[in-house]
Amino acid sequence: MSVADAQAAVEANPVWYHTIEVAPGVTTPGYFDLRPIAGRLPWPDVEGKRCLDVGSFDGFYAFELERRGAAEVVAVDVEGPQDFDWPPHLRGWGPAAADQMSGGRHAAGFEVARRLLGSSVERVHGTVYDLDPAELGRFDVVTMGSLLLHLREPLRALEAVRGVCRGCFLSVDQIDLGLSLLSPRRPVARLDGQSRLMHWWVPNAAGHRRMVRSAGFAIERTTGPHAVRYGRSHAGHGARATNPFTVARELVAGRGPLHQAVLARPVG
């Protein structure tokens, strides 16, 4: 496939969540660009391993697992926005609005990227809550990025992850900088649960670690905070901050939502 064909295929997809280089010089215009932090995450050895990416969306982590030598990669995501955890007052029109943006095909970019990358990642539809070892088997490595904050029941989700994890779990999720500085050791989260961003619990760094632990994991390594850069489609991309707090924060931690990465293993 020529570069022009690749470019055309990328442009034909109305919504890109991830920024992925799908062909030499052809990069998807995602909302978020994980490429600058991908190398700094506490990756386990995935060479020859059976791997799962939960809440895969356009598949950035899944393709990264494959690139790092995984033997098999399964990418799980919901079939459509009706399976998101909408707050009750958005449940009526939220899914239809999301469908309208994406042309009725949630995360259609995954299939485009998979084809252009010549990838053999397997796509499975389902929610994190429904992860079932009887259906999918168990995995040596599980990744989950920026999903917990979008879940009404993050601890139930983490326990479901533990149920299919027989090796390592890499959790990269959004944290609140202010709460992390105010309470370095005490696990605290702020609750949204009402906005269109579909944010629920956003913990401080200690809270993210406690969430992982209280779902039955032991933490091996932690990195961050990492700012996940805005991609070309995000309104924050290229915008210049004027609020002094934001400027200071960006100087300290970089631009974009802050994340912490935790590598953990199931206990027991």
Place this chain on the structure above:
Amino acid sequence: MSVEATRGAVDSVALWYHTIDLGAGVVTPGWFDLRPIVDRMPWPDVRGRRCLDVGTYDGFLAFELERRGAAHVVALDIPDHRDWDWPPDQRAHGGEHLARLAGPEKGAGFAVAREALGSGVEKVDMSAYELSPERVGTFDVVVCGSLLLHLRDPLRALEAIRGVCAGEFMSSEQVALGLSLAHPRRPLATLDGSGPRLQWWVPNAAGHRRMLFSAGFEILRHTGPYCEPFGPSHPARHPPLRALPRQFAQRAVAGHAGVPHAAALSRPRV
């Protein structure tokens, strides 16, 4: 039932959670005594209405609904200590440990109190998560006290409660006092989720109200923080010296030493 028989029945219960006045001078030796603060809660008018108490334990709030004139009261609780939301590291043995402390029969205190009071409250064995109109019908008034902090997925439980609430919902829950004072408007919660204390999310007062909102309720009125006093058998009733400054602070801020709570009256908005 004679006073002696009532006393004997009260003594036969291994652990009383609620302090309940059973009449004729018999008061159950509970861990918590809601009597001094019960009128601070934002009660709706319950007269002649069909009411539900979720997570009733020994039934204090259910009997209070009845006392306030409810036509019919259903009291809901899990039937077994193993049914709590144990953290994974406690799941294998937590139920047995608690059974040794609180007696093997989960609803023993409720049954004793119900008989002694001659109450018509109907007990239903069910967790908050399982509530549905198909299973229990709908209620004019639902109350729930000090339950959410013991739930791993409190918002799922609140949505289930909304599903059976056709009128008003009064929620009284433990709140983090320091976080409530430092952040009066920002919804926050601390997370425990480890160890045998069975505590998960403890919000500040704003967080408690946001939990209700994001489960589809609108707040009609709410209280400031108050402390739910320890009952006669709570270990903190006789605190070590180092705990005294904290208890004095609680008395100053919230009126009693005990567990800081906030309550809200709400109704389904969706």
